[in-house]
Amino acid sequence: MMNRKPEVQLNPFIPYHFLHEQEPDSAGVVQEVNTIFLASKTCAFSCIFCDLWKSTLEQSPPKGAFLHQMDYALKRLPDAQVVKLYNNGNFFDVKTLSPDDYPDICRRLNRYERVIVENHPLLCGPICLKFQQQLAGQLEVAMGLETIHPGVLPRLGKQFNKADFCRAADFLLSHHIDVRVFVLLNPPYLTEPRESVYWTLESIRFAFAQGATCCAVIPTRATTAEMQRLAQQGNYQIPTLDMLEDVVEKALQDGYRRVFADTWDIAFMARCPHCFEARKQRLERMNLTQRLEARIHCAYCQTHA
Secondary structure: OOOOOOOOOOOOOOOOEEEEEEEEOOOOOEEEEEEEEOOOEOOOOOOOOOOHHHHOEOOOOOOOHHHHHHHHHHOOOOOOOEEEEEOOOOOOOOOOOOHHHHHHHHHHHOOOOEEEEEOOHHHOOHHHHHHHOOOOOEEEEEEEEEOOOOOOHHHOOOOOOHHHHHHHHHHHHHOOOEEEEEEEEOOOOOOOHHHHHHHHHHHHHHHHHOOOOEEEEEEOOOOOHHHHHHHHOOOOOOOOHHHHHHHHHHHHHOOOOOEEEOOOOHHHHOOOOOOHHHHHHHHHHHHHHOOOOOOOOOOOOOOOO
């Protein structure tokens, strides 16, 4: 078991971050989204690539703490149609959030058309329905599929397999709960760029085949001691901006929609300071429009594909 002691001291009654963003819905209409990153108990799963545990609490937050955090953020955020409640773990882990808090939380969220939470596939069950039944808007559960590579997924510490993911997706969809999926670009143990792009695209195709409504592509980072050890061993390579562009472009070319490149803090992938910002902005525009744009030509690095 890896040491997963939080590295920052959080107030259990104040979210550690919140922001306002935009995202297209299934009809292509851009929606206003309020995203709240809740201070929560450290995730029960120890995924080797994950660094979210650094910004968590060692103990479960007190009863009512999530509601206080939500109120704090929502008073400072503009109106929106969608709200995301991300807690660096699993929203439906009863050791993290007691179902006794659901009624008050759902009343706060009743003005939103859609509520998105994150949760592990193995924790998607009847408890999700208890929350859904008290919610006025559409519930959506975001799950990390990460990759369907048969030799990589078992080594990530996720503690589930493709069949588990399918069961979770089937359960949610059968109860009219939407599914969004996170996949990794360049996970550990998959270090050849073309192979990594291929398996990221295969994972996106698999996610949509299981009924996902959207798919976010997250570049894997070496921000933990375990990932740095794997990098030193040659079992992890930093993904490139070219790879992220390849994945998003190919997915859109194949007709998939609501495929989002996660552009948060992706400067670590930049190899040319002259074209990075323009390329990032291009990806962000494509996230909103879900339409291809011509690649950025850079006279300095000759990036032109």
